[in-house]
Amino acid sequence: MTNDVVNVDVTESGVARVELNRPGARNAWDDTLGDGMAAAFSDLAARPDVRAVVLTGAGTVFCAGADLVAGFPTTGDGRDDLRSVLRRRFHPAFLALLDLPQPVVAAVHGPAIGAGACLALAADIAVMAEDTYLQFRFTRIGLMPDVAATGLLAELVGPARATELMLLADPIEAAECQRLGLVSRVRPTAEVAGTAGDLAERLATGPTRAYAATKAAIRAWSRRSLADQMELEAGLQQTLVTTDDWAEGRAAFRERREPRYTGS
Template sequence: MGLENTLLSVTGAVATVTLPGPVLTADVKEGLRDALREAGADPAVRAVVLTGTGKAFCVGQDLAEHAAALRADPGTAFATLEEHYEPIVLALTGMPKPVVAAVNGTCVGAGLGFALACDLRVAAGTARFGTAFTGIGLTCDSGLSASLARAVGTARATELIMLAEPFTAARALEWGLLTAVVEPAELAGRAAELAARLAAGPTLAYAEAKRALAAGWPAVLADERAAQTRLGLSRDHAAAVEAFLAKRRPDFTGS
């Protein structure tokens, strides 16, 4: 099966959802949301793999598109959180079947949030990770404020969010973010093998485990949305987005 912006393929009891590119435009977000919902609703699918294309898994929001939305109306520029990001995360965490993230490359911002919303993660050794949000004067979205702290502890999550320094797949494995790190050529096979194992497992038990582990997600996402909407009105955020597009370092004034 193919959706316009996101490829959804099914082999046996495993569905694979492949992002068509690293940047989250409105079209890509809609395609991803719809593909995940379709995979989640298909009774023949008992496990899902989420992966990217080329050298990147997902680098987050298309900032050119976001800058245009800010210029048009900062008050509505973050409507995409409720329309796209939150439904994507809830589709991953609420899906009554396991989801494996196959992180093929760069995974930052909302991309990291999506990966952590999956149940298990395998990554290519060449993958790089980062939070990125504070670099443009924002706090987290896609549940990252909670999922990162759950994965690595509050102290390390605070460091990763505030300093926004990138980290390697090896470090992510050491910190417990990943199930395994493999050679890039082995990633698809390893993810498929893991998904097939899960697809042959006790699906109802997995669903109940996910339901218990996902408790509180709606509140987390609502809090993040409110915080990002407030920050979207700040001078720091608008200036940082313009600086990013101009390929220069932003100057933050705390306003």
């Protein structure tokens, strides 16, 4: 199964490889990528022949987060409509990933930024290249974290550390990601795909329904709260479209320069 931006291949052993395929845009998450992921994950969830999933990205970047170059639709008053974009472009794909009954192994071979970092955290097992990083870069462009980042990160590292990581928005190197429990394994770049594939093959020979039940139990307490959290984030994010800092952050990103924030 293949479309323009999400490639899906299922092996005879029951391992599905889902590849984000916008390498020229660093696999930045636009409408087509969101729709493709939502469709792919929903399809795989219903397939009894699929027993494990590997999630990866084409090219040198796992996922660079939201596609800021493509821009956003606007509301009646001419402001960016970030809330509707989150609801339509990001939430269905992300929730479909969380709801997959099969084990998901992320092969994080290159940077995972913003919403891309959230994809890595949503996997059941994440294998990360030793020379890459995760980055919750939202505040660098004058916005706040979304796509459940506030819930996922606080759950993994605690509120205090999560707040520091999200406010400073610095890259988190692979060794630190593993120490914090953000990823499961760190490997040389050349070994990431093979390690992820081997783990998926092993999981594909296991008790599929037991895995699904285990995932359901682990997710049960947070699944509903994460959906609520994403809606809260979307509402708060929309309040930021009126700020000068968002306008400056977006302009600086497009012009590839450091932003000059005023706090207004």
